[in-house]
Amino acid sequence: MILVTGATGTIGREVVRLLSGRLPLRILARDPGRVTSVTRTDEVVAGDYRDKNSLSRGLRGVRSAFVVTSDIGGQDDTRFVTAARTAGVRHLVKLSAAAVTDPLADDLITRWQRGAEETIRTSGLDWTFLRPRSFMSNTLGWASTIRTEGVVRALYGTTRNACVDPRDIARVAVKALTEPGHEGKAYALTGPEAISAVEQAERLGRVLRRPVRFEELGPEQAWAQWSRRYPEPIAEALLAGVERQLAGAKAGVDSTVERLTARPATSYAAWARDHATAFAG
Structure with a gap:
């Protein structure tokens, strides 16, 4: 039995879609009604x-689990590991982040990961640790201003990131x-x-x-946007990440996706074609 957590999120949803109907699969979700792409x-x-009993029930009979946590700075990973060990789970595949290998990354999110x-x-x-760069899907955050104004606004628009298709x-x-063979491995994606x-x-x-123009945000404008949307420590972490991108820390390209999946990593242009309706309205 394989357990998938985070099944209503960006990566977990895709993992469920790929596994559904292939192998014995259990999906653990706070709101099961939001889980899609499943078979009978x-x-x-x-x-x-935070519910020890629900974790025990969800992990019973599970061999491998896909682990996604989002409580930044919290103890969800510790809770899950404790329950998994008690249930006899053998293998955890953890969604982490590329920044954990950067010695200059010391923000809240990276320390938590x-x-x-x-x-x-x-x-x-x-x-097994999966350490992706930024998700291409993060640019869905531009969809509203592209639809209404034909514009993308971002900080440090000419800096580069080797972002990856979820x-x-x-x-x-x-x-x-x-x-087999992925145990003890950490994959840069x-x-x-x-x-x-x-x-x-x-x-x-x-x-x-149709034209989509770019407008550069200043650091103060970017901070104002993030601090309205996120708690201050998270906004500070996001700003620190963009500053590291400005220094070139996120531009390295890795071949792991192609090596493991036997297919080239998806380009941003291809991802954009597949998600054009989100930007077109």
Whole structure:
């Protein structure tokens, strides 16, 4: 039995789609009604990391689990590892982040991810860490202003990030969950190129067949947006990440996706074509 958490999120949803109907599959979700892409053979159960009993029920009979946590700075990974060890789970595939390997990254989000990895690494269970760069799907945050104004606004628009298609991350996750030989491995996952926001706006314009212009935000404007949307420590972490991108820390391209999945990593242009309706309205 394979357990998938985070099944209503960007990566977990894709992992479920790829595994559904193939193998015995259980999905643990706070709101089972939001889980999609399942077949009648899949088992969807209600569960919460803070509910020890629901974790025990969800992990019963599970061999491998895909672990996604989002309580930044919290103890959800510790709770899950404790329950998994008690239930006899053998292998955890953890969605982490590329920044954990950057010695200059010391923001709240990165420290939390490093701590989660260490909790799993020292758990006595087999583990695989997935360390992606930014998700291409993050640019869906531009959809509203593209639809209404034909504009993308971002900070440091000419800096480059080797962002990755979430579907590629999910394909690697499925490999790690279903095949031997991935235990004790940490995989850096990137797209096939480092691309800037200016270039992404241009490629979206090509897909939409209309101009999409780029407008540069200043640091104060970006901070104002993030601090309205997120708690201050999270906004500070996001700003720190963009500053590291300005220094070139996120431009490295890795071939792991192609090596593990036997198919090239998806380009941003291809991702944009597949998601054009979100930007077109």
